[in-house]
Amino acid sequence: MKFDARIDGTAIRCTITSDRALTAPVFCFSCMAPMVVIDGGTRVHSLGGYTEIALPDLAPGRPHTLTIAHENPDYAPANRAWLTLGPYLRTAEGPLPLPALPAGVRRSGKAWGGTLPVLRLCPQPRDASLTGETLACRGIDNTAEPIAAADALARRCGMPPLIQPGGVPLRLEDAPDLAPEAHDLIIAPDGITLRHADRAGAFYGAVTLLTLIHTHDGQLPCGTISDAPRFQWRGQHLDCARHFYSVDTILRLLDLMALLKLNRFHWHFADDEAFRLELDSLPELSATHYRGEGELIPGVFGGGIRSGGSYSRADADRVVAHARALNIEVMPEIEVPAHALALARVFPDTRDPLENGAEVSVQGYPANVMNPAQPESWRVWEAMADEVAEIFPFSVLHLGCDELPHGTWGGSPAARKLMEAEGLDGTDDLQGWTMNRLASRLVDMGKTPAAWEEAARGKQGIGNDAILFSWTGQGPGIAAARDGYKVVMTPGQHHYLDMAHTGDPDDWGASWAAIIGLEDTINWDPVPADEPELEANIIGVQGTFWSEFTTRDTEMEPMLAPRILGVATMGWQAKGTASAEMLRGLATCYDSLWKTLGWAAAEG
Known part of the structure; x- marks a missing residue:
C-alpha cells in the first residue's frame, strides 16, 4: 500500500495506491478540523476532524487521487501537521493501514547562534559575583538527600x-x-559551600552544580552565585488525552523540568477523547481509554485503527513520587463541564433528553457538554473530583472549564428551569454557578480549586480562592488578578509549545494562536509594567503542550526543546533580565545537553 498527501493551496491532495483490488473501500483519517471532499470520493461520516470518505473500487497499482479541504473556508493547512493523520482503509477484509506520512519537526541543520553568557546556565541566576578563577570539578563529595x-x-x-x-x-x-x-x-579553589533555607533550595543548588559541570566541561567558575525564583509556579502542561504518553515518557519530561527548575507538572489526562486515569468509583471510564475502529470514539487526532491506553493508580503514584523527589508537584485536571464528548457518551444521562440545541465545539464535536441540571452529571463530577483528589497529594486540583460552545444549554428545558430557580441569566452564569459549586466541594476537602480563565465568567464565577490559568492571552489573566484571583499565565501567543516554530509549510505544529519562535517565549512579561502591584496575584507561568497532532511520544520532544528554556527563563529570572541574544546562546550551549539526555530538539 502506498499513500501520500501534500498541501495544494487551501486544499490537501491525497493519493492512494492499493496493492490489491478493493471493492468500495472507505478512506478513514483525521485532520486538525472538520473536512469536506472536493473530488475523488464522498464523505459518509465525520466527527470533528475525523473523516470517512467512500472511494470507488481500487485496482492494484493504479493511483487514486482525492482532494479535501477544511469545512471552514477560513482554515487553510499551515504545514505538514495539518495533513492527514492515522490514515487507513476500511474494507471487506478488515481495516488496512496506510503508510503514515513523515511526522514531527525536521532537523534544519542550523545553529541557534547567539551570545554565550558567562554562566552557561538556564535559567540565569539572580546574581553572580565571579573571581575569574576556576575549580576543576567532575563530581562532589557529599551524600545528603537533596x-x-x-x-x-x-x-x-x-x-x-x-x-x-x-x-x-x-x-x-x-x-x-x-x-x-x-x-x-x-565556589572556591578549595571547595564549595551551598547555603539553603529548605530542601528545594539545596536540590536546586545541586542542579546548578550538575549543569555547570556539564556546560563548563568540569571547570567551575569561582565566586558566589546567589539565586532565587521570581515566581512560585513554574509549570509545564502535557496533554495525555489526545495522545497517550507512556509513564516513562512522563518521567523523562519531569527530569527535564527539574534540570530547568520547573516545579509544577499539569497532567491533562481528561478531554473530549478520553479520560485516561482509572477510577474505582467510575469503572465505566475504561470505555474511553482506546479509540478507533469499533471503539466509543473513532480515530480522531491521529488515532488510526486503534490507539490509546490508561494510567492506573500505581502509575499515578509512580509519577507523583518521581516528581516529588525533583521538587515538582503534580496537578491533575478533570474537565468540567465541556470537553466531555466521551464522558457524555459513556454516561448519556448527563445530557437532557429533551434538549434540542445544536451546539458544536471548536473542535467540531456535537454534544460534548454535560448538563448541570442533570443529577447524573453531579454524580459523575463529584465521584471524579473526590477520587482524583484522594489519589494526588498536591493541594491544587484543576477543574477544566474552557471552550464552552456557543449556545450550550439554550435548548435544554432542564437547564432553563435550573437557571430560573437560581436567578441565572444565561450560559456564563450557569457555568459559573456550576464551577462555584464544585470548587466549594474541593475547598471542603482541603483542596485549592484551579480552572482555565473562563471559570471567572458569570454573576458568581468559580470563586473559592481558585487559581485561574490565562491561555487566550494576558488580558483575561490581568482582569482576574485585578479581581483578586491568583493567576498563572500561559498565553497561547508565547507559551503554547504545540504552535509551530516557523511559518514554513515544511514545519510542524498548530498556528491558531501564533507562530512561536524561540525568542517569542520571552518577548513579554507576565505582569503589566503599569500595574506592578498585580505581581502579588500573578503567581507564575506555564508552558503548555496540546497533542492533537502527536502520534508518537518522541514527536513532543522537539516541540518543547529548546523553547522550554524560555518558559524556565520567564518563571525563574528577575523581571527584565531575559535577553533574546542570550537565550539563543543558551540554546546553542544546551544542544550538547539534549544529546546527552537523548532528547530530540529543534534546531535554529
Missing part, C-alpha cells in the same frame, strides 16, 4: 554521577534568611 536526588537525576539523564567519593568537598549550610527555593553557591 544531593543524592540530583545525583540520581544525573544518572537517569546519562550524565556522569554528581556524587563521587574523593570529589570536590561540598558543605551544606542552613540559611534561614533565604527565601523558599533560594540558594547561595560559594
Whole structure:
C-alpha cells in the first residue's frame, strides 16, 4: 500500500495506491478540523476532524487521487501537521493501514547562534559575583538527600554521577534568611559551600552544580552565585488525552523540568477523547481509554485503527513520587463541564433528553457538554473530583472549564428551569454557578480549586480562592488578578509549545494562536509594567503542550526543546533580565545537553 498527501493551496491532495483490488473501500483519517471532499470520493461520516470518505473500487497499482479541504473556508493547512493523520482503509477484509506520512519537526541543520553568557546556565541566576578563577570539578563529595536526588537525576539523564567519593568537598549550610527555593553557591579553589533555607533550595543548588559541570566541561567558575525564583509556579502542561504518553515518557519530561527548575507538572489526562486515569468509583471510564475502529470514539487526532491506553493508580503514584523527589508537584485536571464528548457518551444521562440545541465545539464535536441540571452529571463530577483528589497529594486540583460552545444549554428545558430557580441569566452564569459549586466541594476537602480563565465568567464565577490559568492571552489573566484571583499565565501567543516554530509549510505544529519562535517565549512579561502591584496575584507561568497532532511520544520532544528554556527563563529570572541574544546562546550551549539526555530538539 502506498499513500501520500501534500498541501495544494487551501486544499490537501491525497493519493492512494492499493496493492490489491478493493471493492468500495472507505478512506478513514483525521485532520486538525472538520473536512469536506472536493473530488475523488464522498464523505459518509465525520466527527470533528475525523473523516470517512467512500472511494470507488481500487485496482492494484493504479493511483487514486482525492482532494479535501477544511469545512471552514477560513482554515487553510499551515504545514505538514495539518495533513492527514492515522490514515487507513476500511474494507471487506478488515481495516488496512496506510503508510503514515513523515511526522514531527525536521532537523534544519542550523545553529541557534547567539551570545554565550558567562554562566552557561538556564535559567540565569539572580546574581553572580565571579573571581575569574576556576575549580576543576567532575563530581562532589557529599551524600545528603537533596544531593543524592540530583545525583540520581544525573544518572537517569546519562550524565556522569554528581556524587563521587574523593570529589570536590561540598558543605551544606542552613540559611534561614533565604527565601523558599533560594540558594547561595560559594565556589572556591578549595571547595564549595551551598547555603539553603529548605530542601528545594539545596536540590536546586545541586542542579546548578550538575549543569555547570556539564556546560563548563568540569571547570567551575569561582565566586558566589546567589539565586532565587521570581515566581512560585513554574509549570509545564502535557496533554495525555489526545495522545497517550507512556509513564516513562512522563518521567523523562519531569527530569527535564527539574534540570530547568520547573516545579509544577499539569497532567491533562481528561478531554473530549478520553479520560485516561482509572477510577474505582467510575469503572465505566475504561470505555474511553482506546479509540478507533469499533471503539466509543473513532480515530480522531491521529488515532488510526486503534490507539490509546490508561494510567492506573500505581502509575499515578509512580509519577507523583518521581516528581516529588525533583521538587515538582503534580496537578491533575478533570474537565468540567465541556470537553466531555466521551464522558457524555459513556454516561448519556448527563445530557437532557429533551434538549434540542445544536451546539458544536471548536473542535467540531456535537454534544460534548454535560448538563448541570442533570443529577447524573453531579454524580459523575463529584465521584471524579473526590477520587482524583484522594489519589494526588498536591493541594491544587484543576477543574477544566474552557471552550464552552456557543449556545450550550439554550435548548435544554432542564437547564432553563435550573437557571430560573437560581436567578441565572444565561450560559456564563450557569457555568459559573456550576464551577462555584464544585470548587466549594474541593475547598471542603482541603483542596485549592484551579480552572482555565473562563471559570471567572458569570454573576458568581468559580470563586473559592481558585487559581485561574490565562491561555487566550494576558488580558483575561490581568482582569482576574485585578479581581483578586491568583493567576498563572500561559498565553497561547508565547507559551503554547504545540504552535509551530516557523511559518514554513515544511514545519510542524498548530498556528491558531501564533507562530512561536524561540525568542517569542520571552518577548513579554507576565505582569503589566503599569500595574506592578498585580505581581502579588500573578503567581507564575506555564508552558503548555496540546497533542492533537502527536502520534508518537518522541514527536513532543522537539516541540518543547529548546523553547522550554524560555518558559524556565520567564518563571525563574528577575523581571527584565531575559535577553533574546542570550537565550539563543543558551540554546546553542544546551544542544550538547539534549544529546546527552537523548532528547530530540529543534534546531535554529
